Amino acid sequence: MNRISIFLSIILSFCFTNTFAGNGVQQNNDKKTNILFVFIDDMGFADLGCYGREDVHTPNIDRLASEGILFTQFYVNSPICSPSRTAVTTGQYPARWGITSYIDSREANENRGMKNYLDLSAPSVARNIQAAGYYTAHIGKWHMGGGRDVGEAPLITDYGFDESVTQFEGLGERFLATYETLNLPDSTRGLEKQSARLGRGEVHWAKRENFTQIFVDRTIDAIENAQKANKPFYINLWPDDIHTPLEPPKELRGDLSMKARFLGVMQEMDKHMGRLFDYIRNNPELRDNTLIIFTSDNGPDKAVNTAGPFRGYKTVLYEGGFREPFISWWPGKISEKKAGTKNTKTVMAAIDLPLVFMEIAGATPDENVTYDGELMLDAISGKKQQKRSKPIFWIRPPDRPGYEGTRAPDLAVRKGDYKLLMNFDGSNVQLYNLEKDMGETQNLKDKELAKAAELKKELEEWFNSYPLDIDLIKFSFKK
Numbered sequence: 503m504n505r506i507s508i509f510l511s512i513i514l515s516f517c518f519t520n521t522f523a524g525n526g527v528q529q530n531n532d533k534k535t536n537i538l539f540v541f542i543d544d545m546g547f548a549d550l551g552c553y554g555r556e557d558v559h560t561p562n563i564d565r566l567a568s569e570g571i572l573f574t575q576f577y578v579n580s581p582i583c584s585p586s587r588t589a590v591t592t593g594q595y596p597a598r599w600g601i602t603s604y605i606d607s608r609e610a611n612e613n614r615g616m617k618n619y620l621d622l623s624a625p626s627v628a629r630n631i632q633a634a635g636y637y638t639a640h641i642g643k644w645h646m647g648g649g650r651d652v653g654e655a656p657l658i659t660d661y662g663f664d665e666s667v668t669q670f671e672g673l674g675e676r677f678l679a680t681y682e683t684l685n686l687p688d689s690t691r692g693l694e695k696q697s698a699r700l701g702r703g704e705v706h707w708a709k710r711e712n713f714t715q716i717f718v719d720r721t722i723d724a725i726e727n728a729q730k731a732n733k734p735f736y737i738n739l740w741p742d743d744i745h746t747p748l749e750p751p752k753e754l755r756g757d758l759s760m761k762a763r764f765l766g767v768m769q770e771m772d773k774h775m776g777r778l779f780d781y782i783r784n785n786p787e788l789r790d791n792t793l794i795i796f797t798s799d800n801g802p803d804k805a806v807n808t809a810g811p812f813r814g815y816k817t818v819l820y821e822g823g824f825r826e827p828f829i830s831w832w833p834g835k836i837s838e839k840k841a842g843t844k845n846t847k848t849v850m851a852a853i854d855l856p857l858v859f860m861e862i863a864g865a866t867p868d869e870n871v872t873y874d875g876e877l878m879l880d881a882i883s884g885k886k887q888q889k890r891s892k893p894i895f896w897i898r899p900p901d902r903p904g905y906e907g908t909r910a911p912d913l914a915v916r917k918g919d920y921k922l923l924m925n926f927d928g929s930n931v932q933l934y935n936l937e938k939d940m941g942e943t944q945n946l947k948d949k950e951l952a953k954a955a956e957l958k959k960e961l962e963e964w965f966n967s968y969p970l971d972i973d974l975i976k977f978s979f980k981k
């Protein structure tokens with residue numbers, strides 16, 4: 503048995519302690535479901551105990567999985583931050599909005615042909631859900647505009663949130679970090695100082711190690727604000743602690759190595775996630791009427807954490823760049839029989855989530871908007887392991903050609919069990935059967951010519967269907 507097969511066997515046989523199981527009681531039809539969307543930063547597929555990692559301490563997140571459903575084939579729609587967040591906000595491929603890499607300074611964005619922020623004309627799942635009568639909040643990292651030297655970006659609340667609090671990657675009320683482990687002259691970085699100069703929101707300074715605690719506190723406050731308003735809630739909780747610089751509390755820093763600090767940050771994050779999950783779990787009204795989705799925005803930093811059996815890491819289009827852990831916790835819908843199970847068949851994508859959230863909230867999708875995802879509610883609720891009907895497409899961040907001299911493919915598509923990667927000009931075609939070869943080690947392009955031709959054609963058509971206002975993408979398959 504090879505390493506990948508062994509790893510998968512560990513995941514499939516991992517024994518959860520089913521400390522809580524949904525009682526199968528149907529949601530009260532008079533009450534709309536609350537939605538908490540937890541979106542971690544830079545967490546790899548294999549960075550949690552419930553996904554097979556043995557040296558990490560994540561009992562609270564593992565418990566969430568033991569009470570819900572753990573998915574093994576969930577994808578975000580970019581292997582890097584800003585476009586991944588754009589996809590889960592809009593339900594569309596982020597290239598539609600000129601966001602294909604992380605949003606940086608004005609000059610850097612222009613040099614990469616990128617927008618400085620997500621256009622307010624873009625669809626926003628929060629705006630639709632707010633219109634359906636929900637109290638909406640965004641807590642944590644934003645990174646869809648407002649930071650560095652871009653001070654004219656919309657406020658986060660302009661996208662349909664009743665309240666927001668963020669860090670240096672957004673505008674409005676925000677917490678800016680001081681650091682103890684980076685040997686800085688005054689404990690602050692230039693990025694935080696730039697954000698402070700932008701204004702447009704109350705600024706608080708706090709130790710980086712306390713950010714997840716702060717964001718969880720503010721999430722609980724937002725839940726209470728929703729209750730005071732007599733409304734259901736839709737809350738984004740998007741921490742940034744797993745992203746470097748890694749700054750755990752002193753007692754969890756170990757030998758100050760990158761690995762020790764990573765494990766410390768994971769343990770501290772899990773502690774505060776547990777505090778939030780217990781707050782919901784111990785309130786019967788919230789417990790039976792709340793959906794929690796837990797996942798991450800992209801794959802792991804190559805220097806820090808792990809994608810387990812998958813090839814690649816953050817910024818590249820191999821599986822490790824965008825296949826993510828995904829947990830659905832929904833006691834009011836997930837039956838006792840399904841609690842603690844794993845869905846290994848359903849292929850799901852981040853662009854599906856806005857459709858799921860709007861369906862749950864009874865929100866009306868925008869007219870004249872083409873949503874790129876599909877409704878996967880039956881999978882998330884545990885009703886069945888849905889089969890995906892649409893392919894999933896990706897574009898490489900234009901400023902990330904690869905690591906260590908290795909040229910990374912520019913485009914990728916997954917359809918069924920197969921995945922094809924290639925460059926903009928049609929070269930470097932790679933075809934993999936992920937059901938048989940999840941590590942993407944056996945290129946089948948010369949053995950399965952018909953399948954390679956089929957997927958290459960679909961990928962070409964998808965790429966050419968977008969207005970190429972991304973200046974650095976000069977290539978097209980059009981003759």
